Amino acid sequence: MPVDSERQQFPPQHGGRPYPRPAAAEPETAARLLGERLRDMRTSRGTTMREAAEAVRGSVSKISRLERALTPPRERDVKDLLHLYAISPSQRQEVLNLLRQAQGSSWHEEYQDVTPSYLKRLIGLEAAADRVAIYENHVVPGPLQTDGYAFHVLEAVMPGDQHNRRRRELRAGRREKLLGDSGPAQGLFVVLDESALHRTVGGAACMVEQLDFLREAHERKLAQIRIVEFGNSVGVSPPYPITSLRYPADSPSEVMYVEHIDSAMYLTRAADIDRYRKALHRVFQGASDRERTVELLTRAKERYLRARRCGEPAAG
Incomplete structure (x- = not known):
């Protein structure tokens, strides 16, 4: 069986998207570009983070969060830094334009009532990432769920909830962003535990539709999908979902999102990143190659x- 390069290492290589990613105008992307510009201005002038922190009446960690786009930028802080860095009028206008974009509204703002704060942050980070790698151990990840599959997943957790339709719309929006023209330039990589293929959600017809969607996304290279088979899962598969969000080389490189039942952790420390990257590396090494994925689906x-023909449940 042939083994492709993405199976050998994590992070995987370029996902081979069939089109380049255009410049994005999402507030999260603008905030990341703003942070990069402020960091470049500070370092090119030899200003320390402590000196910058004094200019905004804050701490070194505040400057770090601003430059890494981990907190929303405040106009007063940005203008104080521009004054400290003594930049040209044209540079100042460029930065202020980014600031206005960063303070705009994202497409998902209309779903605030059904978006937990930890998920809102993830959606923003996805918009700015160059490469997104997802491991899911129980179900198909939210951004790759069909509407029918999402309906049954949400009804199982929140039966009869009047907001489930809007939650499905939110998932559809994430799917469109990640698989569409504004998706991550270096690709979307998804690793599923094989149990997700055999855990019936919504009946056989629903599962056929979901599996068709996964295969189409995989074959069209909108996402690279890998599967950890039952025989390889012991000692390989983490017991919880993990998402790696990687950014351009000239910005903070990676964020790990680790999901729990009703909360999530965002990890940026080098030691934490390294630990979870090793876990994802083991998953990728133990997962199927491209042709085997098609066969399993x-x-x-x-x-x-x-x-479905026999009218029987598709037991795993």
Whole structure:
């Protein structure tokens, strides 16, 4: 069986998207560009982070968060830094334009009522990332769920909730952003535990539709999908979902998102990043190659088709 390069290492290589990513205008992307410009201005003038912190009446960590786009930029702080750095009028206008974009509204703001704060931050980080790698151990990840699959997942957790339709719309928006023209330039990589293919959600027809969608996204190279088979999962698969968000080389390189039942952790410290990167590396090494992924998706679909014809549940 051929083994492709993405299986050998983490982070994986370029995802081979069929189109380049255009310049994004999302506030999260503008905030990251703003932070990069402020950092470049500070370092090019030999200003220390402590000196910059004094100019904004804050701490070194405040400057660090601003330059890494981890907190919303405040106009007063940005203008004080521009005064400290004594930049040209044209540079000042460039930065202020980024500031206005960074303070704008994102597409997902209309779903604030159904978006937990930890998920809102993830959506913003996805918009600015050059490469997104997701490991999911129980179900198909939210951004790759069909509407029917998402309906049954949400109903299982929050049966009859009047806001579930808007939650499905939010997932559809994330799917469109990650798989569409504004998706991560270096690719979207998804690793599933094989159990997600055999855990019936919404019946056989729903699963056939979901598996068809995964195969289409994989074959069109909108996402690179890998599967950790049952025989390889012991000692390889973490017991919780992990998402790695990687950014351009000239900005803070990586953020790890580790999801729990009703909360999540965002990790940026080098030691934490290294620990979870090693966990994802083991997952990628133990996962299927490109051709095997197609085979596993096809076999799972055929099993559900047989169950649908016979009118029986597709037991795993």
